[in-house]
Amino acid sequence: MTTMTGAAYIKYELLRTVRNKRAFIFSLIFPIVLYFLIAAPQRGNKFLDKYGISAPQYFMVGLLGFGTMIAAMSSGARIAAERQAGWNRQLRITPLTPRTYFRAKVLSSYLMAIVSIVLLYASGLSLGVRLHPVDSWFKMTGLILVALVPFAALGIALGHLLTNDSMGPAMGGITSIFAFLGGTWFPVTGGGFYANLCKGLPSYWLTRAGHIGLGSTSDPWGSRGWLTIAVWGVVCVAFARWAYKRDTGRV
Amino acid sequence: MTSTDIAESTTTGVHVSGLTKSFKSPQGPVHAVRGIDLRIDVGETVALLGPNGAGKSTTIDMVLGLTKPDAGRIELFGRAPADAIAAGSVGGMLQVGGVIPDLNVRELLDMMASLYPNPLGVTEVVELCRIDDLVGRKTTKLSGGQTQRLRFAIALIANPDLLILDEPTVAMDVEARRQFWTTMRQFATRGKTVIFATHYLEEADEYADRIILMARGSVVADGPATEIKAHVGLRTIRATLPGADVAALATLPGVTNVDTRGEAVILNCSDSDTALRALLPAYPTARDIEVTGAGLEEAFLQLTGDETEEAA
Incomplete structure (x- = not known):
């Protein structure tokens, strides 16, 4: 298989991603609906105004971590469904390389995450969110995409380990725990054991990446953030490779 | 390698020797395949005939590299199964399997064709498999028999030198079966090697040059269809x-x-x-x-x- 033919395969995988209604509704529409339900009634929230942050801006940033995390892990659910249909066995008797297979799955995850980001930004803009300076939008987006590496890999790993039926509860549970401990819903404060535990999670730094949108410094991570994301990234990618190998008996 | 070996490797499509596989089960080990030796020539159409539990699917899974044998060797056109598959020489229709959603039939065929170095054209496969009525349909809107026809088309689109079909006609009605076998023979006449598993003697007799009769994990008879028919008839x-x-x-x-x-x-x-x-x-x-x-x-x-x- 040449690089060009791999491109055709990936093109159809991406096409399938955008056509998947279930993933679209749960991974993309759900965070947006949640956003409007929470943010729209609080447009004139005075408490947050004191800090120079409007409620729509605060909740847009809050939901960014949660929404992109769900979107990035959504490939896992589709992998589990494909395995159940026996499709992975069919793929294994083709010249498709594991490299192209992973590339297609990771790109699908990122496509979902990017659409999720764009939808949330558009929703924020519609409720009057403005960031200063304007390049904060891009810095925030860039850092979020980096922070999603472990989640995209984790989604693929779970897709190869779990059955289609257990995928829904597992995804719901894992994203909730990551979001909760990562400070998506309640800020993580102090320096005790609990705070350190939270700061050891990639979701904490995913949430922090969003803080650029709340007027944080240009690098809200520092070396600790980069290191944490790098370690989680390496571990989750290794986990995904192991899960794929265990599932398919391939290297 | 001697010159005879080289001559053999050019005419031998599938060479299996001492193939053995057991599975663990709560009741102790299940000996699914107990030491099989086979040599199938390029261009032969061979039926693996046997009742359920004969070891046909396990054998096919090992030939396709989907299951690792406990012992034994498999060569497809003188190469390891994984290498033959990587080269795009093998097309398969597995016993169980669906297709993926969110594409129509033409798109799925095009997607699969893109994986092979020398595929058949989508139009050619559609014509060969007579699925022109299905091309615009979503893969999720097909009946069981239509899905089988699409899966056959996916196996053919590879333009494989070796086509392996594991009980391919299971969900098909009589007319679909007839069409299926017509297409299979048409494809086989292009010099292709075909192995199909079945538990119908009639299918094996009518569509195979040679029948390998399996029972309880072993080959119990191997020969031209007429000979096997006399044997089991x-x-x-x-x-x-x-x-x-x-x-x-x-x-x-x-x-x-x-x-x-x-x-x-x-x-x-x-x-x-x-x-x-x-x-x-x-x-x-x-x-x-x-x-x-x-x-x-x-x-x-x-x-x-x-x-x-x-x-x-």
Whole structure:
């Protein structure tokens, strides 16, 4: 298989991603609906105004971590469904390389995450969110995409380990725990054991990446953030490779 | 490698030797395949015939590199299965399997074609498999039989030198089956090697040059269809014979076992001619005599001795 033919395969995988209604509704529409339900009634929230942050801006940033995390892990659910249909066995008797297979799955995850980001930004803009300076939008987006590496890999790993039926509860549970401990819903404060535990999670730094949108410094991570994301990234990618190998008996 | 080996490797499509596979089960190990040796030439169409649990699917999975053998060697066109698959020389239709959603039939075929170095065109496969009525349909909107036809088209689009079909006609109606086999033969005439698993003697007889008969994880017979048919084409003598002594009937030459249905006796025979010649003088009151070919299942039971299935 040449690089060009791999491109055709990936093109159809991406096409399938955008056509998947279930993933679209749960991974993309759900965070947006949640956003409007929470943010729209609080447009004139005075408490947050004191800090120079409007409620729509605060909740847009809050939901960014949660929404992109769900979107990035959504490939896992589709992998589990494909395995159940026996499709992975069919793929294994083709010249498709594991490299192209992973590339297609990771790109699908990122496509979902990017659409999720764009939808949330558009929703924020519609409720009057403005960031200063304007390049904060891009810095925030860039850092979020980096922070999603472990989640995209984790989604693929779970897709190869779990059955289609257990995928829904597992995804719901894992994203909730990551979001909760990562400070998506309640800020993580102090320096005790609990705070350190939270700061050891990639979701904490995913949430922090969003803080650029709340007027944080240009690098809200520092070396600790980069290191944490790098370690989680390496571990989750290794986990995904192991899960794929265990599932398919391939290297 | 000697010159004979080289000459052989160019004409041998599939070479399997000492292939063995067991699975763990709560009841202890299940010996699915117990040491199989096969040599299939390029261009041959071979049926793997056997009842459920004969080891056909396990053998096919190992040939396709989907299951790792406990022991034995497999070569496809002189190469390891993984290498032959990577080169795009193999197309397969597995026993169980669906297709992926969110594409229509044409798109899925195009996607699969993109994985192979030398695929057939989508239009050609659609024509060959006669699925032009399905091309615009979503893959999730197909019936069981239509899905099977699409899966066959996916196997063909590789333009493989070796086509492996594991009980391909399972969900098809009579007309779809007929069409399926017509397409398979059309494809086979292009010099392709075809292996298909089936538990229907008629399919094996009609569409294969050669039948490999498997039972309980072993090859029990291997030869041209006519020869195998004679081998398993055992006959049954049925006659009305009130008050017959079953034990005595079983001792007649050519009779392998005896059953009764009311006043009728049923003699399963390895040689019905001899059995009939012995039956008539010994039991002159026997009437309504019928001689019929036995079903494949009965034939298997005779070949394999007993019906306790050890293999899954």
